[in-house]
Amino acid sequence: MSELRLEELSASTIVAVNRLSLKPGQEQFITPVSYAAALAVTPANTAWQRVAVRDDRVVGFIHANFDAENSRPEFRAALWRINVDAKQQGTGVGTFIVNELIKEARSRGIEKLTVLYEAGDEGPEQFFLNVGFKPEGETEYGEIIAAYDLTSA
Numbered sequence: 596m597s598e599l600r601l602e603e604l605s606a607s608t609i610v611a612v613n614r615l616s617l618k619p620g621q622e623q624f625i626t627p628v629s630y631a632a633a634l635a636v637t638p639a640n641t642a643w644q645r646v647a648v649r650d651d652r653v654v655g656f657i658h659a660n661f662d663a664e665n666s667r668p669e670f671r672a673a674l675w676r677i678n679v680d681a682k683q684q685g686t687g688v689g690t691f692i693v694n695e696l697i698k699e700a701r702s703r704g705i706e707k708l709t710v711l712y713e714a715g716d717e718g719p720e721q722f723f724l725n726v727g728f729k730p731e732g733e734t735e736y737g738e739i740i741a742a743y744d745l746t747s748a
C-alpha cells in the first residue's frame with residue numbers, strides 16, 4: 596500500500612474533499628446535530644482541517660476544533676468530522692488521520708480529545724472504539740460523547 600501524507604486544506608484540495616464519496620447509509624452520520632449547532636457560535640480560527648493524500652489523490656478529510664475557552668468541555672479539543680473516500684475505507688486512512696490529530700493535540704499540550712457520534716449500524720462507532728476513544732456520556736440530542744485520553748503513553 597502506497598504512502599499516506601497529510602496536507603493542510605487548501606483552495607485546490609477543498610474541491611477534492613467535496614467529491615469524497617460515502618458508502619450507502621453513511622450520510623446520516625456525517626454531521627451530528629450538536630456540531631451543526633456549535634458551528635454557528637465557534638470562532639473560525641479554531642478549526643484544524645487537513646486532507647490525507649495517497650498517490651497524489653485526496654482520499655480523506657478531517658476537521659478538528661481547538662477552542663480551549665469553549666464553555667462546553669466536549670468542544671474544547673474535538674474531532675468534528677472525518678471521512679474517507681468509500682473506495683479507500685478499511686485501508687487504514689481513518690486510523691492514520693486520527694493518529695495525526697492525536698500528535699497535533701499532544702504537541703499543543705492537550706490532555707483529552709473528544710468526539711461526538713450517533714450510534715447505528717452503518718455509523719463510525721466501531722472505528723472510534725478501535726482507534727482508542729472511550730464513551731463517557733451523551734449530548735442532549737442523544738449523541739455519544741467519547742474521549743481519547745492523551746495523558747497515557
Ligand SMILES: CC(C)(COP(=O)(O)OP(=O)(O)OC[C@H]1O[C@@H](n2cnc3c(N)ncnc32)[C@H](O)[C@@H]1OP(=O)(O)O)[C@@H](O)C(=O)NCCC(=O)NCCS
Pocket residue numbers: 617621624625626675676677678679680683684685686687688689690691712717718719720721722725
Ligand atoms: C469512519 C471512517 C472515517 C473510518 O475510516 P477508515 O479509513 O475506513 O478506517 P480504517 O481503515 O483506519 O479502519 C480502522 C478500524 O476500524 C474498523 N472500521 C472502520 N470503519 C468501520 C465501520 N464503519 N464499522 C465497523 N468497523 C469499522 C476497521 O475494520 C479497522 O479495524 P481493525 O483495526 O480491527 O482492522 C470511514 O468509515 C468513513 O469515512 N465513514 C463515513 C463518514 C463518517 O461516518 N464519519 C464519522 C462521523 S463525522
